[in-house]
Amino acid sequence: MATVAAAAVAATAVTGLSGTPASAAETEVLAVDFAQRTGEFRGGASGTLYGFGDEGAPTQAVINGAHITNSSQKAPYGTQHPSGDAIKIEDGFFDKHGQDLYIYVQDYYPEWPYNGGRRPGDDRTYDQATGTYTEEPNGVWDFLEVTEFVAEAVATDSDRPQDYVFIPYNEPDGGNWYPDWANQKDQFLADWQATYEKIQEVWDRHGLGHARIGGPGDTRWQPQRSEDLLRFAKEHGSLPDIFIWHELGIDNLATYRQNFADYRALEQELGLDPIPVNITEYGMLRDMGVPGQLVQWFAMFEDTKVDAQVAYWNYAGNLSDNSARPNGANAGWWMFKWYGDLEGSETVAVTPPELNAVDTLQGIGAIDEANKRATVLFGGTGNDVTLDLSGLDRSIFGSAVDIEVRETTLNGAEGLTDTPRVVKALDGVELGDGTLSLDVPVYDRYAGYQVVITPDGARDVEAGAAAQPWTASVEAERMDLTDATVYTQDPQANGGWKFLASGGRDVGSFNKATSRADWTVEVPADGTYRLQVVGGAPGIPGRHALFVDDTASGTIQYAADLALNANSRWQYRGSAEVLVDLTAGEHLLSIRSSEDGATVLPNSDITLDKVSLTSVTDESTVYPATTFRLEDGATLNWANGSDRGSAKLQGEGRADLYANAMETGYYDLAVDWSSTKTSSVELVVNGEPTTELTSTRKGKWRSSATVHLVEGINEIELRSPDGATVQSLTTVRNRGADAAAVSIEAEDAVLLGSAAVTDLAESTGSNATGMAYVGWVGNGADNAVELPRDGFAAPGDYDVTVYYANAELSGDHDYNPQVVDRLLQATEDGTEVGHAYFRYTYSWDSFSQRSFPVALATADQPLRLGNPDAWAPNLDRIVISPRVIGDPTTARR
Structure with a gap:
């Protein structure tokens, strides 16, 4: 067995990403046998419960990149949540990877538990055309009328009713109508039959064939209840099409596999063919956004080839706390993305040190023979x-392989997480007998890792990894602290009802004028660096002062984070970023609660979790073809030659990649590609045709185009109808090009109707520029903001970036904020040219950014922002950016 333990990446500082929090006490072994196949990759664990709010919340790039295959959403016209209506979000869900859209029929009711926790009787008469009702009986069980109305809505309003699954009952063994099985079994079984038949009746009415129905939906694996339902349903022709229960607690990481085995054994005992399973809620607060936790769940569900949905603990529209900001990735999102990248593979046998054990090393192995790509997560x-x-079969991989190991570390639920770095790269490792031993240094137990193994390609993976921008990081508890307290965040405390901290500890009680956290760090060169601070600002925006070598060097401005209750307050962490110029050598970076040592800054009592520093002087990120998602016939090319490892595109073939931008602005998208004749590579960015890179003859090319990218995840699609091979795409930040954008403070725009300026006091700690915003926009077509065409007079394609606040809630819930996604519509000369929904920002004083595309047809008509039907978000600043600057360039390489 070859041992490949060298080549840790030099671009990562010693104080940086690999193994920082603590020296490992020992090394654990994860065995992966690529010759032992365990079945086609299912990919079903990437499901969510209420992961979708309204259209664009989350954004399409975030949805597609996370590869969401199934989701449970609110019933059409339901009142349980203000957003998340299944029919309203179906276009975004089915855009690329969505397969099965589940609906909770009981979500018609506004209360939790449903209908006050009581099984309805016959107290109402429903109008099936509108779903409204009068308070009088009509001889029909109320919920049966609701079921008919919901099924009818899907049958008539959805474009894809055949891809829906109805869940008539959610957690019936809990507080929802049927907890007393000894006395309520017969009632539940009769009700199951009635609702099952009613849904089928509606489907028959519309000629839709068989409607898929899932259940029972118990809070946990319930052997007796499950057996009773299956026996009854087999006899009465009402077997569920999807068998459903929940796996929520910490210990479920140890018990799930036995529960699943018991279920399959029960099917055999009853003479039933295997029924597909969906675990429609899994995981606790502590698991969300944490790659090292999520991969443990993914591994179990992938091993058993079931679908599963992360639980909904907070609010709709953020993939159950597995995305950041309106359009960004947290570390958990990257684990979803990596998991989705395995589509088209076969899974293989993985042997962890211990199976069915809570909070332990677990993994997934897969091999894609067509593309000669092996992966371990x-x-x-x-x-x-x-x-x-x-x-590792030499007939697939050849005599030598390239290996890249990428790492994503916990960055808080709202912490913007950049493209995972390569932390180990090995070029041309001799394969020998097909065995390798690879040592990987681990950051901490919450980090996640992706290992990609391919044949030895033309790209030098070691050189590419070494060329990454320099970075370093430090856990807050390891900084030199003054008047602050280190707190241990036990991952198993409070039954998992908590959010985790990187390294297991964070720093709080940062509430004195003398509170400070100091970090001595040595940087390699003169230049500009991005300081990122991961911390929790509980429900309000706040500020810290940054000192460099004891000289005041700016303000660290935090947006508000969720502070719904003790489970989230100070623990639901986001990130703040600030650019700082440094000279080569050692510096003392100091984060302080006060600028003068006597007066605390507004809302400075913010927990600190982790601090990082990254060079952005030549900020670039390489996305090699070996990490592309290849669709519609696109493949990796492993023929001998200088294109080995490139993506071969032809006809409808497409490569998808998901590029992160830490800042909204302009980036040079540099594509290394080859053609055997006159050809082109087409780029579609965030769903919009953007530019075409061309060659006039055979050759190897580097083409570049200056394109506007938005903060967070950007979906980039590559096509070449005439044929090309693409080795990589590189994003290079081009701050100089930002001058092409026009930034307009909302208070300086033309205000119409009720739209009015509000000034903010410094004591709010707000991140609004100029400490003012425009509110009372919308709720009528005349209440709007107009932007004269100064600086963007040319017709064409633009991105509109809106800095906004939206803290609207509607309705009550025991533990979920009932958030409202506010719509903003852009019109030109009375015609809509774009719109977007704007998600929750936790506070009316806290402003986030959201971008959407517009196509302007005139040179002089103002751009109007408003919402004729409801209130729009409050507006701080609007930036208008041409989507592309100049013409792309192509040169030989």
């Missing part, structure tokens, strides 16, 4: 890991 341990790899 792992996490869950704080110890370094040795991957014991076997079964």
Whole structure:
């Protein structure tokens, strides 16, 4: 067995990403046998419960990149939540990877538990055309009328009714109508039959064939209840099409596999063919956004080839706390993305140190023979890991392989997380007998890792990894602290009802004028660096002062984070970023609660979790073809030659990649590609045709175009109808090009109707520029903001970036904020040219950004922003940016 333990990436500082929090006490072994196949990759664990709010919340790039295959949403016209109506979000869900859209029929009711926790009687008469009712009986069970109305809405209003699954009952064994099985079994079974038949009746009425129905939907694996339902349903022709229960607690990481085995054994005992399973809620607060936790759940569900949906603990529209900001990734999102990248593969046998054990090293292995790409995902341990790899067939991979290891570390639920870095790269490792031993240093037990193994390609992976921008990080508890307290965040405390901290600890009680956290760091060169602070601002925006070498060097401005209750207050962490110029050498970076040492800054009592510093002087990120998602016939090319490892595009073939931007602005998109004749590569960015890179003859090319990208995840699609091979796409930040954008303070725009300026006091700690915003926009066509065409007079394609606040809630819930996504519509000369929904920002004083495309047809008609039907978000600043600057360039390479 070859041992490949060298080549940790030099671009990562010693104080940086690999193994920082603590020296590993030991090394754990994860064995992966690529010769032992365990079935086609299912990919079903990437489901969500209420992960979607309204259209664009989350954004399409975030949805597609996370590869969401199934989701449970609110019933059409339901009142349980203000957003998340299944029919309203179906276009975004089915855009690329969505397969099954589930609806909770009981979400018609506004209360939790449903209908006050009581099974309805016959107290109402429903109008099936509108879903409204009068308070009088009509001889029909009320919920049966609701079921008919919901099924009819899907049958008539959805474009894809056949892709829906109805869940008539959610957690019936809990507080929802049927908890007393001994006395309520017969009632539940009769009700199951009635609702099952009613849904089928509606489907028959519309000629839709068989409607898929899921259940029972119990809060946990319930052997007796499950057996009773299956026996009854088999006898009465009402077997569920999807068998459903929940796996929520910490210990479920140890018990799920046995529960699943018991379920399959029950099917055999009853003479039933296997029924597909969906675990429609899994995981606790502590698991959300945490790659090292999520991979443990993914591994179990992928092993058993079931679908599963992360639980809904906070609010709709953020993939159950697995995305950041309106359009960004947190670390958990990247684990979703990596998991989705396995589509088209076969899974292989993985042997962890211990199976069915809580909070331990677990992993997924997969091989894509068509593209000669093997992948391992792992996490869950704080110890370094040795991957014991076997079964790497030389007939697939050749005599030598390239290996890249990427790492994503916990950055808080709202912490913007950049494209995972390569932390180990090995070029041309001799394969020998198909076995390798690979040592990977681990950051901490909450980090997640992706290992990609391919044949030895033309790209030098070691050189590419070494060329990454320099970065370093430090856990807040390891900084030199004054008047602040280190708190341990036990991952198993409070039954998992908590959010985790990187390294297991954070720093709080940062509430004195003398509170400070100091970090001595050595930077390699003169230049500009991005300081990122991960911390929790509880429900209000706040500020810290940044000092460099004891000289005041700016303000660290935090947006508000969720502070719904003790489970989220100070623990639901986001990130703040600030640019700082440094000279080569050692510097003392100091984060302080006060600028003068005597007066605390507004809302400075913010928890600190982790601080990082990254060079942005030449900020670039390489996305190699070996990490592309290849669709519609596109493949990796492993023929001998200088294009080995490139993506071969032809006809409808498409490559998808998901590029992160830490800042909204302009980036040079540099594509290395080859053609055998006159050809082109077409780029579609965030769903909008953007530019075409062309060659006039055979050759190897580097083409570049200056394109506007938005903060967070940007979906980039590559096509070449005439044929090309693409080696990589590189994003290079071009701050100089930002001058092409026009920034307009909302208070300086033309205000119409009720739209009015509000000034903010410094004591709010707000991140509004100029400490003012425009509110009372919308709720009528005349209440709007107009932007004269100064600086963007040319017709064409633009991105509109809106800095906004929206803290509207509607309705009550025991533990979920009932958030309202506010719509903003852009019109030109009375015609809509674009719109977007704007998600929750936690506070009316806290402003986030959201971008959407517009196509302007005139040179002089103002751009009007408003909402004729409801209130729009409050507006701080609007930036209008041409989507592309100049013409693309192509040169030989």
